[in-house]
Ligand SMILES: COc1cc(/C=C/C(=O)SCCNC(=O)CCNC(=O)[C@H](O)C(C)(C)COP(=O)(O)OP(=O)(O)OC[C@H]2O[C@@H](n3cnc4c(N)ncnc43)[C@H](O)[C@@H]2OP(=O)(O)O)ccc1O
């Protein structure tokens with residue numbers, strides 16, 4: 001499309017205006033046929049290079065068909081402790097629901113820029129609905145090659161304001177994932193000696209839900225930038241649907257340069273532990289750094305459901321995790337303060353969690 005548009009995007013401010021203000025996103029930029037990556041997307045060397053060492057181990061794939069089996073429960077807890085990431089198959093979320101949400105994601109990003117722009121921070125009918133690009137463009141020295149729509153679920157009535165092209169499919173995906181989410185949390189809690197999830201705990205673990213749809217368009221110089229930079233999620237846990245393109249890497253256990261690819265598996269869902277659960281488990285379950293590479297030949301989409309405490313909840317190590325005299329390594333923090341801290345800076349790997357760390361004073 002439109003080489004004339006590409007030719008007219010001369011300076012940085014033209015690109016920023018086209019991508020952010022006019023609502024074309026990086027998808028629009030990619031579709032101009034742009035041949036070289038604009039300089040504001042060039043990441044520092046250390047952020048873009050993934051050393052291609054073949055890792056000796058891979059992220060576990062857990063078959064959930066016998067989900068009451070204690071061995072399945074053990075695999076879930078072991079993976080949460082060791083990797084912070086695992087994939088599940090035979091998880092009970094209908095495959096048709098997954099297909100529908102992927103199609104709906106393409107539907108939303110395929111809308112003209114003037115339609116998508118209606119959901120930008122400045123124009124959105126609600127603060128809980130946000131179409132954007134990169135992560136936090138005001139705070140970032142280098143931008144990321146990704147557009148997103150972020151939907152914080154408040155109520156059915158408010159969801160009526162979500163873009164009609166994807167609303168029903170996203171709601172269906174969220175609702176169909178609930179039994180899986182509750183089961184995973186029940187199993188994970190049991191290992192922490194939490195045998196009953198009462199209403200207070202349920203709210204703490206699953207009281208708010210944010211679903212994002214991510215679009216990573218074809219990139220002219222994928223080796224110079226990233227789709228998403230190193231970060232850990234601030235959720236309790238994240239249920240992530242990816243398509244068949246690949247590009248999600250997780251920090252492995254074999255040193256600084258160890259990044260493990262999460263290979264797309266048809267019908268599988270990726271699960272990752274977020275910072276809130278790392279804090280609540282006093283570090284036993286790990287919220288692990290991950291990143292997404294840019295791709296020179298395929299567009300990619302993903303759909304994370306972030307399951308979180310409520311903004312007004314105070315999070316800290318659960319009393320059950322400290323019952324045996326274990327020392328708390330995290331303090332009590334207001335969850336919305338934690339999330340605001342995450343959003344107001346560029347991605348910086350695992351540094352967000354320091355916000356909740358107890359610092360030794362001498
Ligand atoms: C986008 O690229 C991403 C995203 C991620 C996400 C990973 C996650 O784990 S998301 C799960 C986060 N948890 C929750 O949202 C649940 C709790 N929610 C809250 O506490 C509140 O909703 C709130 C997030 C604190 C927002 O509070 P509110 O008072 O309603 O809103 P503001 O004051 O307008 O927002 C403050 C500030 O936050 C930033 N922000 C808000 N929403 C988003 C969003 N959807 N996406 C990006 N940034 C957001 C923003 O900076 C706001 O300041 P402004 O000046 O811009 O208004 C992982 C990786 C990614 O690459």
Ligand SMILES: O=C(O)CCC(=O)C(=O)O
Pocket residue numbers: 212214228233240242248290292301302304
């Ligand atoms: O696209 C992916 O595979 C991962 C997305 C992600 O990490 C996020 O949205 O937090």
Ligand SMILES: [Fe+2]
Pocket residue numbers: 231232233290
């Ligand atoms: Fe993430």
